Amino acid sequence: MSKPRDLGTLFDELVTRRTRTVVRLARPLDIAPDFGTSYDVAALAALVRNAAGWLHTAGVRPGERVAIVKRNHWDYVLLACAAVRIGAVPALLSDQLAPHALEVLLERLDPALLITTRAVLDTARAHGITLISRAARTVTLEGRYPDTINLERLTGHEPPAPVTRDDDEPLLIVHTSGTTGVPKLVVHTNRTLVLGLAGGECTRLPIVSARKRDTVCSAIAFSHGRAVPWTVSALWLAPREILIVDTADEAEPLLRAHPPTTLEALPSTFVRWRPLLERPDHPLRDVRVFVSTFDAVHPPTVRAFLHGTRRRPLWVQVWGQSETGPLTFRFLTRRSLSRRDARHPTTRNLGRPAPGRTRLRVVDPNTFLPVPRGTPGLVLVDSATQCVDYVGEHSRWSAKTDGEWWNTGDVGMRTRWGAYLMLDREVDVLPGASCVELEDVLEERVPNVVECVVLGTPGKLPQPVVVTRDGVLDPVLWRSALRDLPALAEPVVLAWEQIPRTGTGKVRRMELRAVLRAGQDTFGSGRWT
Incomplete structure (x- = not known):
């Protein structure tokens, strides 16, 4: 089976292949607000060519960077394809980043063009930050804005011929989650992203790969590095069909009109969608494959979706990083989750490395020598899809690279069977325990809990922060849940909206500490964040 090779001409090649997939959107694209919510491949190819013309008319030339900051939607990817087509290097930045973080990232990028929205610029201005000063030129996608170029002025211009580049030259820049501070700008190449990550997923595998008759749904953060290889x-x-859902709160009409058979979503989106399953006619009843990555997903959520479908579904749990792509896979079924560990139910076993693609090693964080199976340590990986640099922070990238091994900054251990057991990020580590496993157990044992976050601080009891369905935590159920767990501080109950989150829905633990006035001291060093 042939594999894609060029992101810039991807949609033209799909037209040549006579791909008949129809893409349906939960709302119109921000770069094409008047063109509805349904596209065939030919229309998408035309839109990418037009967007390439806009960028060229705005003065973007080969090798220059184009920064994109806007509301979450799939046109992040289409704009990236357009930039690559003219030889530029797109940088996808979430509009959920704090203005000061955006300012720092734009300073590092020094983009020839910033594509953004009035809302992003106004939010930054309210914090005393002028983002347009960090780019040579700025294009706004809606309406006029002082000192920027309105998108309407760029339309109607033919793009130049597609520009080719070496497979090892920078192709795309994405950023890490930024749960502990300013995110890192991750540089991928055609070899790592298209030939490696996307090429591997283009191999048709039994059960897990999309079939010709499938309706495939993605409900992720499209500024994330996952969005491009997923699209390809x-x-x-x-x-x-392909369904694109840009926000968890506005998805139901699209899902009901076109019930998906495979679904990839953010863990936070799965949590938000659990109430949908309470109705017998819910729109996810035909899903045969669920895919979860980006962050930890807890047992009650997985179990609810597996039992909420008429099929015999499979849950594909993926662990990976923006710097590397997917690293380990684990398949969960109703049966595997029905064998509950009465003491500590957990989904922290993330399975094995991808065969033939990834190697994994657990080492002592001080000596970097391998530790025995069953002993916690830093997790190193060897993968052909590892990023090639951090923009503006090469020394930080070098510090995480040891020859062929990449330091993930995660603490875990290998089981006797060779699987990887996730404990915590190194900066969030809890001596003698695991914050993430405690979160698994507490969510399992207290039915009203929607989300639980445990924070470890030296000299203090671990602090649980809890979101419940009704804002109330039953003290009797809570005390019962603690029966065999380490001593914890009294829980703090917050609303979902009070928890600081990244663009992928991950909890910003350092910011949450600030909300709680808990200080910034952790048991970890934070050296490899």
Whole structure:
């Protein structure tokens, strides 16, 4: 089976392959607000060519960087394809980043063009930050804004011929989650991103790969590094339909009109969608494959979705990083989750490395020598899809690279069977325990809990922060849940909206500490964040 090779001409190649997939959107694209919510491949190819013309007319030339900051939607990816087509290097930045973080990232990027919205610029201005001063030129996607170029002025211009580049030159820049501070700008190449990550997913595998008759749904953060290889592989496998959901709160009409058969979503989106399952006619009843990555997903959520479908579904749990792509896989079924560990139910076993693609090593954080199986340590990986640099922070990238091994900054251990057991990020580590496992157990044992976050601080009891369905935590159920757990501080109950989150829905633990006035001291060093 042939594999895609060029992100800039991807949609033209799909037209040549006579791909008949229809892409349906929960709302119109921000770069094409008047063109509805349904596209065939030919229309998408035309839109990417037009966008390439806009960028060229705005003065972007080969090798220059284009920064994109806007509301979450799939046009992040289409704009990236357009930039690559003219030889530029797109940088995808979430509009959920704090203005000061955006300012720092734009300073590092020094983009020839910033594509953004009035809302992003106004939010930054309210914090005393002028983002347009960090780019040579700025284009706003809606309406006029002082000292920027309105998108309407760029339309109607033909793009230049597609520009080719070496497979090892920078192709795309994305950022890490930034749960502990300013995110890192991750540089990927055609070799790591298209030939490696997307190419691997384009191999048609039994059960897990999209089939011709599937309706494939993605409800992720499209500024994330996952969005581009997902787009390439999903379209290359040519399912009947692709559904694009940009926000968890506005998805139900699209899902009801076109019930998906495969679904990849953020863990936080799965949590938000659990109430949908309470109705017998819910729109996810035909899903046969669920895919979860980006962050930890807890047992009650997985179990609810597996039992909420008419099929015999499979849950694919993926662990990876923006710097590397997917690293380990684990398949969960109703049966595997029904064998509950009465003491500590957990989904922290993340399975094995991808065969033939990834190697994994657990080492002592001080000596970097391998530790025995069953002993916690820093997790190192060897993967051909590892990023090639951090923009503006090469020394930080070098510090995490030891020859062929990449320091993930995660603490875990290998089981006797060779699987990887996730404990915590190194900066969030809890001596003798695991914050993430405690969160698994507490969510399992207290039915009203929607989300639990445990924070470890030297000299203090671990602090649980809890979100419940009704804002109330039953003290009797809570005390019962603690029966065999380490001593914890009294829980703090917050609303979902009070928890600081990244663009992928991950909890910003350092910011949450600030909300709680708990200080910034942790048991970890934070050296490899």
